[in-house]
Amino acid sequence: MNPIIESIERNYQKNLKDVPKFGPGDTVRLEIKVREGEKERLQAFEGVVISRSHSGLKENFTVRKISYGVGVERKFMLHSPNIASITVVRRGKVARAKLYYLRDRVGKKTRVKDKIFFKDESAKS
């Protein structure tokens, strides 16, 4: 990318150290700033990350959840000032970068397997 454009974009980017690492399959909980007239409040959105794309300032991700039986997907800009916080609720084990196959599934099949971490050998057994 052009170095001048890169330097402009950097002014609007969040420090990636402040954003938790997450990827497709992970369940995240977002707090989104919502403006209602004069007031501003936080709205939560929790769901499975089904895609993450682009890099730099344009980096974005899609979160899918089932709300009252209806599938809801929202796409967010990672560096948007409207995202107050991102917390990873659960890590998922997936074999794809884009989990679009979840859209065609209903009920139990929409579950994503948990990723299991081993801190040391003793925890393994």
Added chain:
Amino acid sequence: MSVKAILGTKIGMTQIFTDEGTVVPVTVISAGPCTVISKGEKNVQVGYREIRPEAVKRLLNRPERMAFEKAGVKPFRYVRSLPADELDSIETQSEINVAMFKEGDKVSVTGTSKGKGFSGVMRRHNFAGQQITHGQTDRSRAVGSIGTATDMARVIKGKKMPGQYGNVKRTVRGLQVVKVDEEKNLLLVRGSIPGAKNGLVVIKHQA
């Protein structure tokens, strides 16, 4: 301000966030600084993009070099005439820069659009082309009829036909200045502007 326009180079497009979190598409223009070479009645002649000393002899002939020397300025790659008022307050050899613009200003941007070569009517004028069925062959992108027969015996002037598309001077008006960076001589303008990257553009104040 006295000079009402500036020369610049298109850098490219990106997007930025406003404080409210909305995304704004912007074109980055590296504008100025330009040096005033001479003054006319309602305009000034300015130079933009200095030529390196070692390249001067190669790029300019003697009369051109002397013209810069006489004006007492460095040789420039681009010399253009820009609109101005209150000419008494402008001095030759002085510099103009992006400080003449501020956020929220309306500007027009003039540049040379990207050349698309000799194009057919479907690309150039958004014609629909013709059907590929009913026994037609090799006519799917054709112009079709271009007028009447013996009754007029000529084609109306300005009839849309194939030809050179692009590579002409184009102006986009009513663009909003989103940001001014005086330090780096950068302008961020909302929306797209004509031309390819690294193309010369004129940014004008809109009254």
